Amino acid sequence: MVAQFPIEADTRTLELMHFLVTAPGYQPLKTIWIEIALCDSGAFHVTLGNAAHALNQISGNDRVKCSEALSHFGVSTRKLRHRLNNSTESTSKGVIANILAHICLAIRSYDWDSWSMHMDGLGLIAKARGGFADLGDQMTLLILLLQALLIQPMSPVFLPAGQALIMVSSIADVINMNSRSASFWKKDVDAIRLIGPCIHFLLSMPRLPSDFMNMSDSEDLVAREVHVEILGKKYFELKVWALVTLALLRYHDGKDVYVQEMKREMLAMNKLTPPEVIEIARDIIWIDVLMSPFSEDLAVDLNPFVSPQRTY
Numbered sequence: 001m002v003a004q005f006p007i008e009a010d011t012r013t014l015e016l017m018h019f020l021v022t023a024p025g026y027q028p029l030k031t032i033w034i035e036i037a038l039c040d041s042g043a044f045h046v047t048l049g050n051a052a053h054a055l056n057q058i059s060g061n062d063r064v065k066c067s068e069a070l071s072h073f074g075v076s077t078r079k080l081r082h083r084l085n086n087s088t089e090s091t092s093k094g095v096i097a098n099i100l101a102h103i104c105l106a107i108r109s110y111d112w113d114s115w116s117m118h119m120d121g122l123g124l125i126a127k128a129r130g131g132f133a134d135l136g137d138q139m140t141l142l143i144l145l146l147q148a149l150l151i152q153p154m155s156p157v158f159l160p161a162g163q164a165l166i167m168v169s170s171i172a173d174v175i176n177m178n179s180r181s182a183s184f185w186k187k188d189v190d191a192i193r194l195i196g197p198c199i200h201f202l203l204s205m206p207r208l209p210s211d212f213m214n215m216s217d218s219e220d221l222v223a224r225e226v227h228v229e230i231l232g233k234k235y236f237e238l239k240v241w242a243l244v245t246l247a248l249l250r251y252h253d254g255k256d257v258y259v260q261e262m263k264r265e266m267l268a269m270n271k272l273t274p275p276e277v278i279e280i281a282r283d284i285i286w287i288d289v290l291m292s293p294f295s296e297d298l299a300v301d302l303n304p305f306v307s308p309q310r311t312y
Helices: 011-022 030-037 039-059 066-082 093-108 114-131 137-147 162-178 182-186 188-203 219-230 232-249 256-268 272-286 289-303
Strands: none
Touching: 011 030, 011 188, 030 093, 039 066, 039 093, 066 093, 093 114, 093 272, 137 272, 219 289, 232 289, 256 272, 272 289
């Protein structure tokens, strides 16, 4: 195991890694954090620093900054700065691993300024190297997860991933088979592989400006919305899936607004029938236990001649 570490390991290194691996309780990202750490010496130092900080807290010294942790973080930062100044190294897998480790650290310490800075840096690296498709599986999955974080209201900074929606067709099958297993929901890598691409796609869709409510000159907003309307067909199936899902999940207490919107979509697409609307949703994501019980009733509701106020 020692030979697999990206730095020369002493007794303290082994102690910190043992603590990180065996620490009790569910720790999101722990498995991937360790995998990324083993990719690069700079990332490994961040991981050691995080473990040292956690041990410091357990010992009751959480009010005092841990000098050991700060030392590891400093080594990692110096390595990163040096490599970013090298045109070849600056876009390497090792540099990306180091940055990802700092992003994980920023998330755990709620340092969103640092998080944004490192995410912006990854965006620049992505453009310089033409994306991250050639990276190892775990590296790419972690990027997708961090990209999909909803904690910060920011648009994705990486290259578009519209085709990722194709990957989610198997999500429902996996969930249907494993939804009753508590351990399934604690498998970080599986969750990222299933959900990350879909969330990335959703976050990549156009959105209103954050200050649109206070805009005194609305011409730009109007122009943008016209542009989105023209591109509406690009997101038609995703919109139908969202409407069907919401209507089924709120079938007894709020489906009417979604039913009316789906009727408008059906009229806009001319020959689209209620069963075809339901089938579009099935082809994207369909959680059987949640969605099947009322799907046939919803198809009846979508008949243009049926009032949404009918009583069942």
